[in-house]
Amino acid sequence: MLHLIKKDLVMHKLAWFTFLAMLIFFMLFDKNQIFVIALMSAVVMTNAFYYEEDINGHKLWNALPYTRNEIVSARYSSLLIVFFVIATAVIMVGLVLKNEWELGLLQEVIGSLIVLFLAGAVCFPLFFWFGQKNTMFMLFVIYIFLVIGGTYAFYYLYRYMNQSLLPSINLSGSWLFVIASLMALCMYLFSWRLSVKIYQTKEIL
Amino acid sequence: MENVIELKNIYKSYKNFQIEDLSLQVKKGFVTGFIGANGAGKSTVMKLMMNLIRPDSGEVKMFGMDYSKHEKEIKKRIGFVFDDDILYKELTLHDMKKLIAPCYKQWQDSLFREYCDRLELPLNQKMNTFSKGMKMKASLVMALSHQPDLLIMDEPTAGLDPIVRRQFIELLQDVMLDEEKTIFLSTHIISDLAPIADFITFINSGEIVFSKALHEIEEKYAIVRGSLELLDRDTEQYFLSIKRTDVGFEALTSDYQQIKEVFQDEVIVEKANLEEIMYYSKGGQGNVAFD
The missing domain is CATH 3.30.70 (Alpha-Beta Plaits)
Known part of the structure; x- marks a missing residue:
C-alpha cells in the first residue's frame, strides 16, 4: 500500500511546481493559510483522481497485485500526506515572505485539516462510486467548491462561536477545535470504510 | 493436464447481455486463443478472470486458487495486456517502469531493458507521444518483465500494423519456449492465432461454442x-x-x-x-x- 501512496505523490511529477507556484500566488495575495492549505491539498488530490480517470487507472491498479481495500485506503492516506506536504510548504513560504510565525497558524492548519476531512468524507465515496463515468468532472468541481466554501464557512463560524457562543457557555476556542477535529476525523474514517465497501462491489469497466 | 484458469457455471447478467452457465478451462503450458464477434462476451470473460468484475454466481479459480482468499498471490503471477490505453500520458516509459516494477518482487530490470531494446521502445519519451503500436508493445514489456506464469491479453494486436503484429507474435513465441508459461489471448485477427495458438475457445452470445485444440479444429x-x-x-x-x-x-x-x-x-x-x-x-x- 505504501507504494500506492508514493504513486499518488510522484504521478504529478512536474505539476508539483505548478502547485507550488499557485501556493505562492495565493500567499502573496495574503489569503488565509486555512484557505491555501485546504485548497491546494484539494487541488493535488483532484489531480490524482483525475489522472486515474484519464487513463482508466482503475483497470491498471486492479490488475496489479493490490486489493481494492488497499487502493481505497491508499487514496485516503494520501490526503493526509498531501496535507502534511502542503501545510509544511505554506509554513515555510510564510516564513520566507513574512519572516515571522503567526500566532494563529496552528489553528489555521488544524482548521484546514478539518475542512479537508469533511469535504473528503463527502466526496471521496462519490469519486469511487461514480469512477469511470462522465459525471466525475462535475464531482471534481463540486469537491473544490466544497473545500473553498468550507474554509469560509469554518472561518466565519469559528469567529461567531468564539465571540458570541463560547463565552456564554464557558468553553474555550481550543475545545472547539478538539471537538470539531474529532467529529471530522470520525466522519473521515466512516467515509473511508464506506468507500472500501463501495469499491469492493464496483464493476471495473 | 493442469488447468491454470477454471471458470465453472458462471452467470453474469447485464441489461442487454448475459452469460449463462459458462464453464471454461485453460490449460497450463499452452497458448489459448479466445475468439468471438464483437459483443460476444470476450472482454466480460477476461474481466472475470482478472477479478475486475465478479460473477452473479459460479466459480472463478486461477492457479487453483480463489480471488476472495488469494487475490494478491494470483495477481502476482499474471501479466496483462489490455486493449485500451492504461499508461499515464505525462510519464515516460522509464517513469512507468518505476511505478509498476515495485509491485512485483520478481520484476527483472535486465529483462525489461532487453525487451525495450528488442522492441525499439524509447525509455525517455512521454507516453502521449507513443503510437498505438508502441503503447501496446510497452504494455507487453510491462506484462512480461515480472516473468508471469500466465499472460492474459485482450485484443493485443487490434489496430496494429503488420510489422508490429509480427514482432508481437514473435515475442510471444519466445515466451512460450518456457513450457511453464501460459497465454490466454482474445483477438479478432484470426491469422495472428495460427502461428502460436494450441487451443481455440470460441464464444458466441455469452456461450462457449467450443474449446478445442487448433489441429483438431483444422482437421474436423x-x-x-x-x-x-x-x-x-x-x-x-x-x-x-x-x-x-x-x-x-x-x-x-x-x-x-x-x-x-x-x-x-x-x-x-x-x-x-x-x-x-x-x-x-x-x-x-x-x-x-x-x-
Whole structure:
C-alpha cells in the first residue's frame, strides 16, 4: 500500500511546481493559510483522481497485485500526506515572505485539516462510486467548491462561536477545535470504510 | 493436464447481455486463443478472470486458487495486456517502469531493458507521444518483465500494423519456449492465432461454442457446398449451421470425415478456417440454424 501512496505523490511529477507556484500566488495575495492549505491539498488530490480517470487507472491498479481495500485506503492516506506536504510548504513560504510565525497558524492548519476531512468524507465515496463515468468532472468541481466554501464557512463560524457562543457557555476556542477535529476525523474514517465497501462491489469497466 | 484458469457455471447478467452457465478451462503450458464477434462476451470473460468484475454466481479459480482468499498471490503471477490505453500520458516509459516494477518482487530490470531494446521502445519519451503500436508493445514489456506464469491479453494486436503484429507474435513465441508459461489471448485477427495458438475457445452470445485444440479444429471443421435437394431432416443433422441460397446451400460441419462418407462426391467439402467457423456460427446471412 505504501507504494500506492508514493504513486499518488510522484504521478504529478512536474505539476508539483505548478502547485507550488499557485501556493505562492495565493500567499502573496495574503489569503488565509486555512484557505491555501485546504485548497491546494484539494487541488493535488483532484489531480490524482483525475489522472486515474484519464487513463482508466482503475483497470491498471486492479490488475496489479493490490486489493481494492488497499487502493481505497491508499487514496485516503494520501490526503493526509498531501496535507502534511502542503501545510509544511505554506509554513515555510510564510516564513520566507513574512519572516515571522503567526500566532494563529496552528489553528489555521488544524482548521484546514478539518475542512479537508469533511469535504473528503463527502466526496471521496462519490469519486469511487461514480469512477469511470462522465459525471466525475462535475464531482471534481463540486469537491473544490466544497473545500473553498468550507474554509469560509469554518472561518466565519469559528469567529461567531468564539465571540458570541463560547463565552456564554464557558468553553474555550481550543475545545472547539478538539471537538470539531474529532467529529471530522470520525466522519473521515466512516467515509473511508464506506468507500472500501463501495469499491469492493464496483464493476471495473 | 493442469488447468491454470477454471471458470465453472458462471452467470453474469447485464441489461442487454448475459452469460449463462459458462464453464471454461485453460490449460497450463499452452497458448489459448479466445475468439468471438464483437459483443460476444470476450472482454466480460477476461474481466472475470482478472477479478475486475465478479460473477452473479459460479466459480472463478486461477492457479487453483480463489480471488476472495488469494487475490494478491494470483495477481502476482499474471501479466496483462489490455486493449485500451492504461499508461499515464505525462510519464515516460522509464517513469512507468518505476511505478509498476515495485509491485512485483520478481520484476527483472535486465529483462525489461532487453525487451525495450528488442522492441525499439524509447525509455525517455512521454507516453502521449507513443503510437498505438508502441503503447501496446510497452504494455507487453510491462506484462512480461515480472516473468508471469500466465499472460492474459485482450485484443493485443487490434489496430496494429503488420510489422508490429509480427514482432508481437514473435515475442510471444519466445515466451512460450518456457513450457511453464501460459497465454490466454482474445483477438479478432484470426491469422495472428495460427502461428502460436494450441487451443481455440470460441464464444458466441455469452456461450462457449467450443474449446478445442487448433489441429483438431483444422482437421474436423469443414464448409460443405451442395444443392438444396440434398437437405432434409436426416441430412441437416450433420451440420452445425446451414445457409440456404438460390443456388444451393453452404453449411458448417464439425465432422469432415463423416460428411465425406455420407455425401461422397455430391457435395464440395473444404476445410474451414476460424473466420469461416466464426461467420457461420454467428449466423452469417440468410437461413441459418445452429445447434
